[in-house]
Amino acid sequence: MAYLLPLSLALLVGTSFGLSDKCYTLSIEGGGTHGAYEAGVLWSFANYIPAEERQWDIITGISAGALNSRMCAQFNYGDEINMANAAINAWESLVEMSMIAAKWKQGSYYSMFFKPSLYNTEPMLDFLNGVCGTTINRNITLGVTDYETGEFAEYNQTIGVELFTVASKASASIPLVFAPTQLEGHWYGDGGVSINLNADKGVSFCRELGYSDSNIVVDLIRDMNGQDRPVSMPMNNSKEVIDRANQISDYYNRRWFLFDFAHSFPNVDTRYVAEPSQQLPPPNGPPLDFTLGVMPWEVELGKADGQKLVVNGMKGWEHLNLKKLSDIPTTHYF
Ligand SMILES: *[C@@H]1O[C@H](CO)[C@@H](O)[C@H](O)[C@H]1NC(C)=O
Numbered sequence: 449m450a451y452l453l454p455l456s457l458a459l460l461v462g463t464s465f466g467l468s469d470k471c472y473t474l475s476i477e478g479g480g481t482h483g484a485y486e487a488g489v490l491w492s493f494a495n496y497i498p499a500e501e502r503q504w505d506i507i508t509g510i511s512a513g514a515l516n517s518r519m520c521a522q523f524n525y526g527d528e529i530n531m532a533n534a535a536i537n538a539w540e541s542l543v544e545m546s547m548i549a550a551k552w553k554q555g556s557y558y559s560m561f562f563k564p565s566l567y568n569t570e571p572m573l574d575f576l577n578g579v580c581g582t583t584i585n586r587n588i589t590l591g592v593t594d595y596e597t598g599e600f601a602e603y604n605q606t607i608g609v610e611l612f613t614v615a616s617k618a619s620a621s622i623p624l625v626f627a628p629t630q631l632e633g634h635w636y637g638d639g640g641v642s643i644n645l646n647a648d649k650g651v652s653f654c655r656e657l658g659y660s661d662s663n664i665v666v667d668l669i670r671d672m673n674g675q676d677r678p679v680s681m682p683m684n685n686s687k688e689v690i691d692r693a694n695q696i697s698d699y700y701n702r703r704w705f706l707f708d709f710a711h712s713f714p715n716v717d718t719r720y721v722a723e724p725s726q727q728l729p730p731p732n733g734p735p736l737d738f739t740l741g742v743m744p745w746e747v748e749l750g751k752a753d754g755q756k757l758v759v760n761g762m763k764g765w766e767h768l769n770l771k772k773l774s775d776i777p778t779t780h781y782f
């Protein structure tokens with residue numbers, strides 16, 4: 449029997465936390481129902497990255513990314529394929545908005561002045577309790593915005609199963625549409641109000657465990673549209689100037705935290721950075737599209753985009769049309 453013991457220990461070691469010479473982090477962006485796209489990318493990361501290189505030591509997320517991260521929390525290190533399947537099933541099960549948010553019966557005009565949001569998001573907590581399981585097996589950090597102090601705040605799994613689910617709902621409380629969420633005496637709104645991707649937390653977590661930056665591997669899943677760099681063109685009238693201004697400001701709003709991350713952590717191994725290769729619906733308005741068939745389509749696009757990155761070995765920032773670090777504007781946030 450004696451020889452069985454080292455073998456079983458070896459098996460345990462293969463699926464447990466932080467025993468590799470590298471620290472792996474995954475960070476997932478906010479973006480409403482584009483969480484479905486992210487689940488598709490996650491599936492390809494889980495299926496195509498070698499098992500020992502995708503047992504992320506920490507997963508961080510904002511809003512839709514926080515919902516995905518919260519769902520991931522129930523799966524052990526090494527169980528990433530089941531984790532991705534569960535995330536896909538959760539998004540694909542959302543066949544109508546009323547499953548997470550219902551219009552207040554008094555209507556939109558009344559809600560604007562006498563309710564905290566256009567929709568009542570109580571159903572969202574029931575939905576999340578149904579898909580998040582009853583155990584926590586991984587390190588996860590979610591970001592929220594404290595509406596009272598105006599500060600960004602983070603929660604991790606140490607808060608406990610039930611409150612952690614509330615924290616994920618808080619992170620996804622898209623202003624105006626969804627109600628702010630109360631947690632530990634604070635009123636929280638969407639983490640994306642302050643920053644839409646908390647990848648820096650993954651790095652600080654690994655640093656605290658003693659890893660040097662060159663041994664920290666960072667994967668990012670983005671889900672926002674508008675990723676193209678504005679191309680050069682002349683303006684002819686005021687309408688074109690305002691459209692142009694919106695286009696440029698949109699581009700930087702959706703990327704400034706990536707620029708900061710790239711400049712703040714130039715020595716970490718930024719491995720896969722997934723972004724939608726096509727415009728995700730709807731073309732205008734908040735990213736909440738429950739039209740039948742849209743979420744499965746986003747899942748498939750996410751799978752295809754994620755597979756392309758891993759199988760073709762497209763690492764780092766290059767394929768984001770940003771070329772070199774010196775091409776990325778710096779904003780010195782961290
Ligand atoms: C989270 O990380 C710590 C190290 O900071 C580790 O000791 C712990 O086991 C991890 N927790 C889970 C649930 O994996």
Ligand SMILES: *[C@@H]1O[C@H](CO)[C@@H](O)[C@H](O)[C@H]1NC(C)=O
Nearest residue numbers: 589602603604605606607653
């Ligand atoms: C997790 O949250 C607790 C409580 O807020 C905090 O003390 C701890 O530093 C956090 N851990 C990490 C790794 O962020």
Ligand SMILES: *[C@@H]1O[C@H](CO)[C@@H](O)[C@H](O)[C@H]1NC(C)=O
Nearest residue numbers: 681682683684685688689692
């Ligand atoms: C301004 O006019 C030029 C020449 O007609 C055109 O090529 C360009 O696209 C216009 N600019 C914008 C912002 O539409």
